Amino acid sequence: MANQSFPYISVKQRDRTFLLTKLPASLVATISYASVRGQDDEAGAIQRLLNAGRISSIKAFTMQVANFPASIVLNWVSNDPPLKRDTNSIEIPKTERAAQIIDGQHRVAGIKAAIMEDNALAALELPIAL
Numbered sequence: 001m002a003n004q005s006f007p008y009i010s011v012k013q014r015d016r017t018f019l020l021t022k023l024p025a026s027l028v029a030t031i032s033y034a035s036v037r038g039q040d041d042e043a044g045a046i047q048r049l050l051n052a053g054r055i056s057s058i059k060a061f062t063m064q065v066a067n068f069p070a071s072i073v074l075n076w077v078s079n080d081p082p083l084k085r086d087t088n089s090i091e092i093p094k095t096e097r098a099a100q101i102i103d104g105q106h107r108v109a110g111i112k113a114a115i116m117e118d119n120a121l122a123a124l125e126l127p128i129a130l
Helices: 025-031 052-064 105-117 119-123
Strands: 004-013 016-024 072-076 089-092 099-103 125-129
Touching: 016 025, 016 089, 025 072, 025 105, 025 119, 025 125, 052 105, 099 105, 105 119
Parallel strands: 072 125
Antiparallel strands: 004 016, 004 089, 016 125, 072 099
């Protein structure tokens, strides 16, 4: 599948720049993964083990309400292909495990489970900090 482009805004805090955008839930589910502390050797392995009850609750919430105003925070870790951006848009490759979840692992897992039951939720727009 071809890369998709999305509008973004830049936010600079000290020596870091974050990109705020919106992505379809299906793309977030494809590109993201959680690295679990004490289980994965990867740098940045900060996430707790996934809680099945919490995922089930978020899945139900997604199926009924599907309002997620808080950003999911992703760290882009893939350089193959790299992210490309211009002054107006960022090109996101649909590459599995390209972005490590820093915040929102249960939301992503719950939303992913909801999509498996109702594919129309794949188009749900999610706020992302990258």
